[in-house]
Amino acid sequence: MMDPIYGRIAANKRRTFFLFFLYAVLFALIGYFIGIYIGDIVVGIILAGLVFIVLFLISIYSGQNVVTRMAGAKEVSKQQEPYLYNTVEALSIAAGKPMPKIYIIETEVPNAFAAGRNPQNSIIAVTRGLMNRLNRQELEGVIAHEMAHINNYDVLLATVAIVLAGTIVFVSVIARRMMFFGGLGRGGRRSGQGQLIMIIVLIIVAILAPIFAQLLKFAISRQREYMADATAANFTGYPEGLASALEKITNQQVKDSPIENKALEGLYIVNPSLGARSGNRASVLFSTHPPAEERVKRLRAM
Amino acid sequence: MESTHVLLAVLVVIVLTIIFSYNRLVAMRNMADKAYSNIDTLLQKRFDLVPNLVNTVKGYMEHERELLEAITRARTEWLNASTIQENAGADQTAERALKSLFAVSENYPDLKANQNFMMLQEELVGIENKIAYARQRYNRTVMAINTAVQKFPTNLIARLFKFETREYFAVESERARSAPEINMQGGEDK
Numbered sequence: 001m002m003d004p005i006y007g008r009i010a011a012n013k014r015r016t017f018f019l020f021f022l023y024a025v026l027f028a029l030i031g032y033f034i035g036i037y038i039g040d041i042v043v044g045i046i047l048a049g050l051v052f053i054v055l056f057l058i059s060i061y062s063g064q065n066v067v068t069r070m071a072g073a074k075e076v077s078k079q080q081e082p083y084l085y086n087t088v089e090a091l092s093i094a095a096g097k098p099m100p101k102i103y104i105i106e107t108e109v110p111n112a113f114a115a116g117r118n119p120q121n122s123i124i125a126v127t128r129g130l131m132n133r134l135n136r137q138e139l140e141g142v143i144a145h146e147m148a149h150i151n152n153y154d155v156l157l158a159t160v161a162i163v164l165a166g167t168i169v170f171v172s173v174i175a176r177r178m179m180f181f182g183g184l185g186r187g188g189r190r191s192g193q194g195q196l197i198m199i200i201v202l203i204i205v206a207i208l209a210p211i212f213a214q215l216l217k218f219a220i221s222r223q224r225e226y227m228a229d230a231t232a233a234n235f236t237g238y239p240e241g242l243a244s245a246l247e248k249i250t251n252q253q254v255k256d257s258p259i260e261n262k263a264l265e266g267l268y269i270v271n272p273s274l275g276a277r278s279g280n281r282a283s284v285l286f287s288t289h290p291p292a293e294e295r296v297k298r299l300r301a302m
Numbered sequence: 303m304e305s306t307h308v309l310l311a312v313l314v315v316i317v318l319t320i321i322f323s324y325n326r327l328v329a330m331r332n333m334a335d336k337a338y339s340n341i342d343t344l345l346q347k348r349f350d351l352v353p354n355l356v357n358t359v360k361g362y363m364e365h366e367r368e369l370l371e372a373i374t375r376a377r378t379e380w381l382n383a384s385t386i387q388e389n390a391g392a393d394q395t396a397e398r399a400l401k402s403l404f405a406v407s408e409n410y411p412d413l414k415a416n417q418n419f420m421m422l423q424e425e426l427v428g429i430e431n432k433i434a435y436a437r438q439r440y441n442r443t444v445m446a447i448n449t450a451v452q453k454f455p456t457n458l459i460a461r462l463f464k465f466e467t468r469e470y471f472a473v474e475s476e477r478a479r480s481a482p483e484i485n486m487q488g489g490e491d492k
Contacts, residue, residue, distance in 0.1 A: 082421075086428025093340055094435035096333070140431075237438060 008227060012153040016160055020056060023164055027052040033200055059163035064115040064123045064155075066163050071113070071264055073103035073125040084131060087139050088124055094235040095147045100124045107258045110134070110249045113267040114146035115159045122150045127259065133252065134245050141232060141242025142249075145269055148231035154224055162263050222290040229295055233302050243299040246270065250292040323450075323459040330447045334468060337440035338386075341471060344436055345393060348429045349377045352396075355422050359403070362413040366406055372399040386469045393433065394473050400426060437471050444468045 027048045035044020058066065068075075078085040084102060092099045100116070103125035110130040116122025124146045134142065149155050233239035249270045257272045265271050270292060356370050363370070376399055380392035404423060407413050414420075448467040451460040460466075 082424050082428070086424070086431065090428070090432040090435050093344075093432050094439055096337065096439055136431075235435075 009153045012157045016157045019157070019161060019164065023055075024052060026168075055164065055167055059160045060117055063117060063159035063163050064121070066166075067113075067115040067159055067264070067267070068103050068123060068125060070162075070166075070261065071103075071105055071125060071259065073105045075123075076102050076104050081131075084126065084139075087136070088143055091140060091143045091147045091235060094144070095151050097147065097151055100147075100150060102126075104128060104131075105259060108132070109254055109257050109259055109272065110252050111259055111268045111270060111272055112142050112146055113264070113269065114149045114155050115267065116150060116155045117159065118153065118156065119150050122155055124150075129252070130249070133248055137236075137238060137241035138245035138248065140236050141238070141245045142269055144232035144235040145228050145242060147235060148228040149224075151231065152224075152227065154228065158267055162267065166263055225290055225295065226298060229299055230302070233299060239299040239302040243296045246292050246296050246299070319455065320459055323456045324463060327447075327450060327456065327460060327463070327465045330443060330450060331465065334440065334443040334447055337436065337443050338471075340436040341389075341393075341433065341440055344429055344433045345380060345389065348396065348426065348433065349380055351422060351426060351429075352377045355403075355419075355426065358416065358418050358422060359407075359413065362410050362416070363406070366403070369399060369403050369406065373403065386471055387473065390471050391473050393437075393471075397430060397433075400430065441470050441472070444470055 028045060031045040031048025032041060033044070034047065035041035038044060076084070081102065081104065084104075088102055089099055097119040100114070100119075101123040103123055105111075105125055105127040107127050108129040110127055110133050112124065112126040112130055114122060114124045124143065126142070130142065131139065149158075229242060232242050236242070246269075253270065253272055259268070259272045261272075265273050352373055356374060359366075359370060373396065376392055376396035379395060380389065383389045383392050404427070407419070407423075447465070450456045451465055451467050
């Protein structure tokens, strides 16, 4: 039981490192083209390098703050939410890990996620709807699933991937702007070099979008969810709690959900955009999560 | 020449195994100690709340004097406990008495509406849950230690450095089995 988890933790750290490496290469490339654009390649690469270092530090040390802000979650204390606090504390004891910070998202759609860089610096966020709809055993199952993600270092990889993926969107927006205004400022050489750069920028933007999508998939694999479900069942010793919670949560995802967000959807225990495309076969194929029925079936077979 | 190399290699393997096993045993022992102190802290927290609970409930539950006495008795039992088994026994007495109390409290609407009681109930049910998980964690670490201490070749290293098998946090099975099954309503309807 111990060994697959340790393998998992090592794999997650390796993947996080690889993700940073990939981004470093990407930024060097972007810096190179910006360098050509402003006429000095070294300056371009140094600029991109600085931006990368800042992003690196933010995603590692402040990733959970970025994610909770994106999700609209607010931190709560024990006095405000004793029931939730007690439940999270119980599961942190079961996992033998420090107590994570607790956040609440004020929406009636039930869902939950975890973020952070390691078990000492992590958060668990749940929606108000989750607390209102689940009984104690079910809530324990969900919190145990999130504790499992924290325990397995899934949160590190997911948090970093979300912050970095978010910046890629930002960069591609800037690149598109440059395409529009790039031609105006420069004088004589516009027709030659300017044209070339526009084409290159276009290519980069075209390449970036699928990479962005792929990275999120890479970070949030289906195997990971099964693994977290299994670990959660091990923590609580009661798989039925999580199974029944998954059924409830899945049935109550709504169209145009207030927590729907492309960058964050893989983080939640159940994909929030499920309500928008139920019945669509492709959604199962391209989903970041395994279908809930399959997860429930596996939990009940334990 | 050849044989000294082989001997050296065997020696290195043996020394590495000893170091590795020793460190693993130490890590497991620390884990079990931490898990046990977790249980201890939680039991302390629970029994600290008992006098407050008894005072709050006393006025409402004239007919349940026995139940309140059982809870107080569990606290005394715990205060006098020194071995793991005595601690586990007190824990079980308290758990049963509190469960009965919260089940019976359903019949006292005035008590159910009492702010202080509601707070105490949430806190005590929460602690109950945490104790259950702390117990589970402790017993799992004990199982890991006992397996390591008994299995070859770690048993040799364990004997050499005086690592011993540990006691589970549990009462003797006959008493545990005779525990009455009480349905608790408190946490269900949340």
